Amino acid sequence: MANPKDLKNEPVVQIYSRENCHLCQEAESVVREVLKDISFKLEMIYIDGDQELERLYGEEVPVTVINGAKHDYFRVDKKRFSEAILRQRQ
Numbered sequence: 001m002a003n004p005k006d007l008k009n010e011p012v013v014q015i016y017s018r019e020n021c022h023l024c025q026e027a028e029s030v031v032r033e034v035l036k037d038i039s040f041k042l043e044m045i046y047i048d049g050d051q052e053l054e055r056l057y058g059e060e061v062p063v064t065v066i067n068g069a070k071h072d073y074f075r076v077d078k079k080r081f082s083e084a085i086l087r088q089r090q
Contacts, residue, residue, distance in 0.1 A: 011040040011088035016056075016063040019048050023074055027062040030076040038085050 013031060017024035028044065035042060047053035047061065057063045060073035066084055 009089050011067050011085050012043065013040050013085070014043045014045055014065040016045050016047055016053065016061055016065070018061050019046060021061060024062040027064060027072075027074075027076045030078050031064065031081065034078060034082050034085065038082060038089070040085055040088075 015024070015028055015031060017028065031042060045053070047057050057073075062073065062076075063070060064072045064076055064081070067088055071081065071084055
């Protein structure tokens, strides 16, 4: 059973993505690799058909957001992403 304190500090990661997007699939793969070693909540959000999300993120997908702050777009650097997640857990 997870320690309640750990859950309190567990970061929330959102990936704004599109269906059939190879960069989106690559970004999700990198994020899921990190998830194997560092616990965080992952939410996939598909922007297809949502005018507001397409306006906000359409030119940059995939967009990776950590605790509500944009972390990266297009590609995810595994080392930089891991370090950002560990900082959020502190």
